Amino acid sequence: MTLQTHSDHKTQRAAATYWFNELRSGDMNEQEQYWFTQWLCQTRENCLAYRQMECDWACFDAIAEDAAILAAREEDRNTFLGNGVSCVTLFAATTGQALLSAGLAGG
């Protein structure tokens, strides 16, 4: 009987993440798919670590519409996608400017 140490666990987790990521990237060739299967069937712990990964991935569905996640998604879309200018930023900028000119005109 072997003792499952903390570092074994970390290594399995890292390997599971590596393979999971490779698979999702669509970059795996036949040779790599073979290695992946070898790794997966090597020990029960490898298999469990990979299942945990799949389970985490499935669980993210449950939180996709959470208010905090929706806010983070919007923030990231605004920062990294499209033209980089969000409606909110644009609105704030124009309103700010309008207020500023109004303030200057009033003063």
Add this chain to the structure above:
Amino acid sequence: MINYCERVISTWMNEYGSGLRRYFAPRVNNADIDDLVQEVFFQLHLQVRQQDTEIHNPQSYIFTVARNLLISRSRHQKSKSRTFQDALEYEFEIPDVISPERAVIGMQEYRRVVKAIVGLPPRARAAFQFHRFEDMTYQDIAEQMNISKESVKELIHRALVRIRQVMEDET
């Protein structure tokens, strides 16, 4: 393994399916009952596959999953119905074998995952969210973020490791 899962789940469906319907009936719209029952068995399926161990008290387990499902559902609909919230607090028909500690794990886990994702480093979070929630491929993300596909892989790897770490550390 898969056959074992299917067999276990179908036995449970026969045994507890109608009980689950009765459990959901006073708490949700009639139209949603089938979906919820199906979702319970889907989650059980994931659990059985993942845990690779025998579940000794399926009844307690099944109703815990059902209850957690209602709780996470109520978060999404919290403004819709006060009576729905009240119904959640009302414990009738839930077998008393469920410990309160066990019943809130789903909720705690939910909060931990949300916290872990929101707290990721900005670029790792963006790459992860684009792939997981916005259905973008690694190639799409590389183009949009103006980085290589390898960098996208690294960012997503980092995100996945961090999320799991947060979940395990706080367990």
